[in-house]
């Protein structure tokens with residue numbers, strides 16, 4: 001479980017996060033939604049310690065990250081996996097080397113064991129026969145999958161995904177979402193996902209947190225999201241598309 | 256103010272490198288990759304430039320000194336050899352490498368920063384300064400002395416060929432000069448320069464690349480800064496070494 005306590009983050013005079021508290025449960029897909037520029041990426045980077053929040057703390061299973069020493073932080077990092085918004089694959093390494101990198105760096109496995117693990121993770125994300133390609137030679141969807149494979153190769157306890165399905169076609173996006181959900185349940189991972197894709201919200205949103213203008217504006221499950229009409233900003237965010245609006249009207253009429 | 260801030264950050268970066276490597280063989284592998292990249296990438300340009308620098312040294316000195324009959328012919332060997340060892344080879348090679356290797360390193364690290372590859376390493380628990388910068392500095396320290404020794408050798412050959420072709424001196428005279436009175440101290444100074452310059456080139460380039468902020472445009476600026484700053488520091492260090500040691 002990850003507990004976020006009142007974190008604040010600003011860049012210069014621009015306040016991005018103005019005190020956010022929430023909790024992310026184990027074995028659940030926790031979604032952060034919000035419009036572009038709402039601060040989702042900044043929030044996620046604060047969570048994993050890439051940005052230092054000015055205030056507040058983050059507890060990983062009751063271990064506060066703010067007061068951790070270098071060693072403890074390193075240990076915690078070994079329990080994390082992260083998929084970046086821009087994938088952040090190492091472009092001088094092949095797909096296989098990318099996924100194997102954390103193992104090379106941190107595990108005591110033999111070469112065969114490592115290769116086996118890498119191939120397992122790659123098959124887990126439905127990516128076979130691309131082992132020797134470089135990131136520059138594969139499609140965006142494949143890159144996302146390599147990123148996920150690399151994030152899960154060390155069996156993380158915490159998984160962070162920044163817009164795992166942006167820029168993908170609806171079908172592939174669905175596959176990626178399902179994949180993350182399966183992995184989360186299978187290995188009992190605490191998963192936090194940034195997204196502004198409503199399909200993801202409806203598909204895998206065990207818990208949905210809505211960021212708006214630096215605050216946590218709303219929080220609930222995917223079922224509650226659809227019924228929400230009190231919260232104007234959330235409503236406008238979710239039903240931005242006419243298609244969803246009509247769907248909702250139809251659903252309400254049928255009731 | 257900005258200057259002092261940079262110096263402080265630079266020193267912090269260098270000192271943060273000194274931790275126990277997560278995995279020694281990964282670091283060794285990365286160091287060898289750097290040795291190869293810096294070495295292979297620069298060997299041709301250094302060979303060409305140093306050969307001609309040696310040639311021009313021989314021709315220039317012959318023209319100025321032999322004509323007026325101030326010195327015996329065989330001194331040309333000594334002059335070319337010692338000026339290459341003491342000044343020409345280390346300094347010119349270092350400036351070339353600052354351009355070639357420095358911009359390379361800064362843009363490699365800069366693009367890793369911009370595309371969040373450095374963040375990805377950080378999240379895995381890798382000490383990013385140690386893993387990304389250590390092997391580059393180490394690689395430079397290993398290979399740059401070799402490049403400069405090669406430059407001296409080729410410069411001497413270039414000087415001999417040019418002098419003989421230009422009819423300034425005979426090959427026998429030149430070789431006599433080369434063999435005359437080796438000053439071991441000059442070699443020590445050359446090696447000191449090699450290591451100091453190698454450190455300057457790689458560490459300044461790493462600093463510029465590693466802390467790139469913003470987008471792709473910034474990568475270009477960073478590699479320009481890497482070349483300009485390290486060239487200036489090389490020239491100053493060159494003076495200091497000569498001033499303090501000679």
Ligand SMILES: Nc1ncnc2c1ncn2[C@@H]1O[C@H](COP(=O)(O)OP(=O)(O)OP(=O)(O)O)[C@@H](O)[C@H]1O
Nearest residue numbers: 011016034035036037038039040041042043085196
């Ligand atoms: N390193 C930074 N320095 C300064 N400002 C930043 C930095 N990173 C983000 N910001 C600012 O923080 C705000 C939130 O950005 P963020 O990337 O978190 O948005 P987001 O919710 O992830 O958007 P998107 O859905 O488009 O990815 C933006 O206004 C951005 O300009």
Ligand SMILES: [Mg+2]
Nearest residue numbers: 040041085162
């Ligand atoms: Mg984002």
